[in-house]
Amino acid sequence: MNMTTKKPWTWASAAGLALLATLGPSTSFAATLDDVKSRGQLRCGVSDGLAGFSSPNAQGQWQGIDVDFCRAVAAAVFGDPDKVSFAALTAKERFTALQSGEVDLLSRNSTWTASRDNAMGLTFAGVTFYDGQGMMVRKDLGVSSAKELDGASVCVISGTTTELNLADYFRANDMDYNGVSFDETDQSAAGFDSGRCDVLTSDSSQLAALRLQLADPESAVILPERISKEPLGPAVRQGDEQWMKVVRWTLYAMLNAEESGINSDNIDEMRDSPKTPDDARLLGRDGNFGEQMGLSNDWAYNIIKGVGNYGEIFERNVGMDSPLTLERGENALWNDGGLQYGMPVR
Amino acid sequence: MLRPSVSIPRRGRGPLWRDPAVRALFFQVMLLAMVLGAIGFLIHNTMTNLDARGIRTGFEFLDHRAGFPVSQTLIDYSSNTSTYGRTFLVGLANTLLVSALGIVAATIIGFLVGLARLSPNWLLARLAGVYVEIFRNIPLLLQILFWYFAVLRTLPSPRQSLSLLDSFYLNVRGLIMPAPEAQAGFMATPLALAAAVVGVIALAIIARRRQAATGQQWPVLPLSLLLLIGLPLATFWMTGAPLEWSTPELSGFNFRGGMQVLPELVALWLALSIYTAAFIAEIVRSGIQSVPHGQTEAARSLSLPGRLTMRRIVIPQAMRVMVPQVTSQYLNLIKNSSLATAIGYPDLVAVFAGTTLNQTGQAIEVMTMTMLVYLSISLIVSALMNLYNARMSLKER
Numbered sequence: 002m003n004m005t006t007k008k009p010w011t012w013a014s015a016a017g018l019a020l021l022a023t024l025g026p027s028t029s030f031a032a033t034l035d036d037v038k039s040r041g042q043l044r045c046g047v048s049d050g051l052a053g054f055s056s057p058n059a060q061g062q063w064q065g066i067d068v069d070f071c072r073a074v075a076a077a078v079f080g081d082p083d084k085v086s087f088a089a090l091t092a093k094e095r096f097t098a099l100q101s102g103e104v105d106l107l108s109r110n111s112t113w114t115a116s117r118d119n120a121m122g123l124t125f126a127g128v129t130f131y132d133g134q135g136m137m138v139r140k141d142l143g144v145s146s147a148k149e150l151d152g153a154s155v156c157v158i159s160g161t162t163t164e165l166n167l168a169d170y171f172r173a174n175d176m177d178y179n180g181v182s183f184d185e186t187d188q189s190a191a192g193f194d195s196g197r198c199d200v201l202t203s204d205s206s207q208l209a210a211l212r213l214q215l216a217d218p219e220s221a222v223i224l225p226e227r228i229s230k231e232p233l234g235p236a237v238r239q240g241d242e243q244w245m246k247v248v249r250w251t252l253y254a255m256l257n258a259e260e261s262g263i264n265s266d267n268i269d270e271m272r273d274s275p276k277t278p279d280d281a282r283l284l285g286r287d288g289n290f291g292e293q294m295g296l297s298n299d300w301a302y303n304i305i306k307g308v309g310n311y312g313e314i315f316e317r318n319v320g321m322d323s324p325l326t327l328e329r330g331e332n333a334l335w336n337d338g339g340l341q342y343g344m345p346v347r
Numbered sequence: 348m349l350r351p352s353v354s355i356p357r358r359g360r361g362p363l364w365r366d367p368a369v370r371a372l373f374f375q376v377m378l379l380a381m382v383l384g385a386i387g388f389l390i391h392n393t394m395t396n397l398d399a400r401g402i403r404t405g406f407e408f409l410d411h412r413a414g415f416p417v418s419q420t421l422i423d424y425s426s427n428t429s430t431y432g433r434t435f436l437v438g439l440a441n442t443l444l445v446s447a448l449g450i451v452a453a454t455i456i457g458f459l460v461g462l463a464r465l466s467p468n469w470l471l472a473r474l475a476g477v478y479v480e481i482f483r484n485i486p487l488l489l490q491i492l493f494w495y496f497a498v499l500r501t502l503p504s505p506r507q508s509l510s511l512l513d514s515f516y517l518n519v520r521g522l523i524m525p526a527p528e529a530q531a532g533f534m535a536t537p538l539a540l541a542a543a544v545v546g547v548i549a550l551a552i553i554a555r556r557r558q559a560a561t562g563q564q565w566p567v568l569p570l571s572l573l574l575l576i577g578l579p580l581a582t583f584w585m586t587g588a589p590l591e592w593s594t595p596e597l598s599g600f601n602f603r604g605g606m607q608v609l610p611e612l613v614a615l616w617l618a619l620s621i622y623t624a625a626f627i628a629e630i631v632r633s634g635i636q637s638v639p640h641g642q643t644e645a646a647r648s649l650s651l652p653g654r655l656t657m658r659r660i661v662i663p664q665a666m667r668v669m670v671p672q673v674t675s676q677y678l679n680l681i682k683n684s685s686l687a688t689a690i691g692y693p694d695l696v697a698v699f700a701g702t703t704l705n706q707t708g709q710a711i712e713v714m715t716m717t718m719l720v721y722l723s724i725s726l727i728v729s730a731l732m733n734l735y736n737a738r739m740s741l742k743e744r
Contacts, residue, residue: 093705100402100710121708122402142600153600154520159697160705164415168426180416180426181611182702183691192691195500196519197610199600239401 033105033237033244034078034295042084045071046104049089051186052210053319053327054110063087066318067108070129070235070252073308074106077251077300082307091185093160096121099238106248108235110204112162117236126248128234130319131331131340133227134163135205137212140222142199147226151176156189156198158182163203166229190214193221204231209325247294254301256343257283258310260334265309272302283346290346301346311341393711408707409435415702417693419609431703438698439720445615445694446681446724452620453680454673457627464632475628483625488686490622495614495690502610505597514594516602519610523595526606530589539582540575547571611692615684623680630672634665666739674732678725685721695720 037043047055047067055065072082090098090109099107100122110132111117113125136155138144147170157164159182171178181198183189190211193201201211205227212218235252237245258264261280263271268284275281282288285298292298308314315332319325333339363369397404409432416426421440424433463475482490500519503509508518516523554565583590595605638661646656687694688701695717704713 093701096705096708097710100400100708116706117708119401120403122397122400150600159691159702164702165706168414168416172427178416179418181418181691182415182693182697184688184697184701188689188691191496195496196504197500240399 033241034247037078037105037244041079042086043071043075043078043106044088044104045074045085046088046090046095046098046107046109047071048109049091049185049187051110051207052213053206053323053325054210055087055089055108064318066129066314067110067235069308069314069318070108071106073255073304073314074235074248074251076303076307077247077254077296080297080299080303080307082303091160092158093184096123096236099123099236102238105244106235106237110207110233111236112204113232113234113236114162122239123236124239124245125234125236126245127252128232128340129252130206130233132204132206132231132233134166134202134229134231135208135227136224137193137201137208137221138199138224140220144224147224147228148174148176150178150200152178153199154179154181154197155200155202156181156183156192157202158186158189159184161203162229162231167202170228186211187214204233206319206325206327209319209327213324243295247296250294251304252311253343254283254304254346255308255311255314256334256341257346258301258305259312260336260343263305263310264313265305265307268302268305279346397711403707403709404712406712408709408712411707413703413706415706417698418691419612419693431707434703435695435699435716438693438695441693441698442681442684442687442695442720443724445612445619445684445687445692448616449619449623449680449684450677452616453623453627453676456620456624457673457676458631460624460628461631461635464628465635479625479628481625482621483629485622487618487622487683488689491615491618491686491690494617495611499610499614505600505602508597514592514605516595516597520602520607521610521613522608523602523605524608525592525594528591528593530591532586532589535586536579536583540579543574543578546574546578550574609692611687611690614690615687615692619680619683622683623676626676626679627673630669630676631665634669634672635661637668638664663739667736667741670732670736670739674729674736677728677732681724681728682721 045068047063047065050056051065053065055063055067058064068087071085071087075085076082078084088098088104090104090107095107095109095111096117098104107123108129110130111125112132113128117123118125136147136150138150138153144150150171155167155178157167157180164180164182167178167180178200181189181192183192186203186207189201189203192198193211194215201208201221203211205223208223212221212223215221235248237248257279258268261271261277261283263280263283271280272284272286275284275286278287282290283301285291285300285302289298291300294300297303309317312334315329316322319327320329329337329339331340333341335342394404410430412427413429413431413434414426415434417424417434417437419441420437421444422433422436423429424437429437460475460478463471464479466472466475502517502519505516505518505520508516508523510516514525550565550570551567554567558564593605595602595607642660642664643656646660651660684694685696688697691697700713700717704710707713
């Protein structure tokens with residue numbers, strides 16, 4: 002019953018936020034990088050259990066794309082990808098936990114939207130995964146399109162963009178539905194599995210992960226429609242440019258490394274004999290790009306050495322080397338037909 | 348210091364600051380000013396800090412379109428047009444519904460179990476004891492999850508529903524039953540019911556006065572029942588039975604028509620009432636045992652029958668002990684209903700302090716409203732119970 006231990010989070014975070022806001026000095030959060038360095042550990046908010054993004058493995062270690070991104074930031078700051086502690090947050094708790102300072106970085110498959118970026122005191126630093134909302138139905142219903150779902154019961158996770166997209170989609174297509182909102186990913190999947198709902202809706206990558214957790218994964222099928230854009234990425238508190246840039250450039254470093262063919266295996270020889278001036282700058286052989294951010298100049302080397310480039314992380318957690326077997330699709334590099342594009346280190 | 352005697356304004360008193368009344372007033376005013384100042388500072392500082400962090404503040408969000416669905420709405424709600432303010436009311440109504448249902452059921456079960464525990468019947472008393480020990484010693488959240496996942500989820504899918512008379516259906520989506528639809532002229536029936544209630548109250552008062560004056564009793568209970576059932580029913584038939592039933596039919600994925608009792612509501616209701624009833628049973632037992640045995644013996648020596656002794660002598664005295672404690676249990680039940688969020692029942696915490704908070708990101712406003720609601724409900728219930736207690740308490744004449 003992980004429920005019991007996690008429930009107080011929302012209240013605790015809200016109370017913490019209220020306390021900080023009411024009693025704290027009237028300055029904005031700043032210098033997260035200094036705080037993290039002096040603490041010697043990065044505090045990272047991740048999902049409460051979503052295969053491929055963040056879930057504990059059999060040895061109790063967190064793994065997934067979101068988790069690896071946290072490790073990459075820790076590697077950039079400390080040179081050690083293990084100097085990070087993870088906080089499992091439900092969809093409802095996540096933004097409050099970041100606002101109140103419980104975590105330094107939120108890497109929890111969160112969609113970058115205007116209201117979150119502008120009115121919640123957060124700043125999204127980039128997109129680690131381009132996703133779209135999908136729907137999963139039981140095979141025996143014989144449904145082949147989301148347009149045939151008039152009157153269905155739909156399980157959804159509360160406090161997500163998917164909850165709103167769902168209402169918009171059914172209204173736009175002039176259909177009715179009964180929504181059942183659950184607090185946690187696992188419970189909404191259990192609701193779908195036991196027949197409480199006909200449909201489970203979420204980001205389609207997440208559906209692929211949840212499908213594998215069903216009693217019989219073959220009994221469910223993901224419909225082809227993608228009803229929304231869901232750019233998932235890491236978020237930090239608003240008003241701390243320096244920290245936001247550390248996070249943003251961690252992502253760019255991983256993308257640039259993949260583009261240059263630098264991975265965790267060949268990184269040492271690439272650093273010793275860089276093939277291009279670009280590689281030399283990225284790996285700290287030329288210029289002081291790390292110091293400009295408040296990091297050491299081998300920041301990118303530490304990221305790739307400790308965690309890997311973007312492609313490695315993708316394939317290991319959600320791609321062909323993982324049970325989810327997702328295609329790169331939009332998440333391929335820009336020169337490979339995708340949307341992932343690392344800004345140049347120059 | 349020397350001062351001319353004419354300048355002493357009040358005879359026998361020192362200067363103003365020596366006057367205890369003035370001093371007391373001064374300190375009261377100072378304290379009030381400090382408290383108000385502290386509150387003002389906290390509010391101002393909060394606003395400044397939230398603003399500095401780029402977090403939106405204020406209550407304008409209550410007028411914005413919510414755009415998310417709620418599975419049970421007692422008042423009109425549409426995910427397309429309703430506002431966040433409306434989600435507050437929807438959640439509040441759902442909280443009140445499950446609390447009211449839970450309080451009624453917990454009281455009935457609790458009383459029966461409490462009486463059973465004192466029963467001379469060995470088996471009955473032991474069974475009641477087992478009930479109390481099991482249900483009050485298991486955490487409530489586990490009981491809620493048990494009723495939801497272990498019991499209710501084993502029901503069949505909509506297509507294999509258990510059905511009764513082709514109008515009641517039981518499946519994993521809940522209990523679906525015919526819904527009454529009022530036609531023109533139906534309003535006469537509830538009015539007749541209201542009239543019957545007034546009649547019953549009047550009857551009870553008259554009967555009591557009559558008994559006090561003459562010692563004669565009227566059969567109040569049968570008469571009341573006749574009035575309560577007969578009058579609305581007669582009105583209903585006389586106005587031409589203006590009620591039609593919308594029967595549920597399976598079409599597509601779900602039943603259409605009729606009304607649906609959500610499994611989430613049933614699970615939460617069961618868990619809350621069974622859990623709280625275990626505590627109420629103990630309160631009832633202790634209340635009854637607190638009445639001195641001499642009272643029962645005295646009643647027997649007046650040859651009052653056993654049931655009458657219980658009803659007229661023991662329970663009224665036990666009530667004085669029970670009411671304050673039962674009030675606490677009611678308050679606990681209301682607050683515990685916020686565990687609804689674990690199983691997706693759309694109560695105030697799940698809908699408003701959950702989804703609305705997350706969609707708007709205005710934690711402080713939403714949490715403040717939610718806490719104020721629970722505080723208000725609890726204070727109202729508490730006040731009502733205190734009123735009742737004052738009526739029940741010993742009148743010294």
